[in-house]
Amino acid sequence: MQNKMTKVAGVGDYYATLLANAGFTSAKKLDRATVEDLCTVPGIGPIRAAQFKEAAKAIVSQKKKKKKAKKLAKKLVKIKSKKKAQKKAKQKKN
Numbered sequence: 001m002q003n004k005m006t007k008v009a010g011v012g013d014y015y016a017t018l019l020a021n022a023g024f025t026s027a028k029k030l031d032r033a034t035v036e037d038l039c040t041v042p043g044i045g046p047i048r049a050a051q052f053k054e055a056a057k058a059i060v061s062q063k064k065k066k067k068k069a070k071k072l073a074k075k076l077v078k079i080k081s082k083k084k085a086q087k088k089a090k091q092k093k094n
Contacts, residue, residue, distance in 0.1 A: 005030075009055035010048070018043055019052075027063075030056035 005016035008027050022041040024030050030038070030052055038049035 008052060008059060010051050011055070015044070015048075015052070027056040027059040031060045 004026055005011050005019055005024070006013065008030060011019065018041050019025070019030070019038075024033060024038070024041070033053065035046055035049045035053060038044055038052060039046055041049075044052070
C-alpha cells in the first residue's frame with residue numbers, strides 16, 4: 001500500500017503511513033478527497049494536503065491518458081486487420 005503512495009510527489013514513507021492509516025491508500029483516493037478530508041489526517045495541514053492532492057491528480061490524469069491511448073491503439077489494430085482482410089478477399093475475387 002505505502003509503496004503506491006510514495007509515487008505521489010512529496011509523499012515519503014512517513015506521510016504514506018499517515019495517509020494509509022486514514023484510508024488514503026492510492027493516488028486515486030487522494031485525488032477524490034477534498035483538502036478538508038486530507039486535513040483530518042494528523043500532521044497534514046492545508047498546504048501539504050493541497051500539494052498531495054495536486055500531485056495525485058497528475059498521476060491519475062497520466063494513467064487515464066495511457067489507458068485511452070492503449071484503447072485507441074487496439075482499435076487501430078482492429079481497423080487495420082479488417083482492411084487487410086477486405087483487401088485479401090477482394091484480391092481473391094479478381
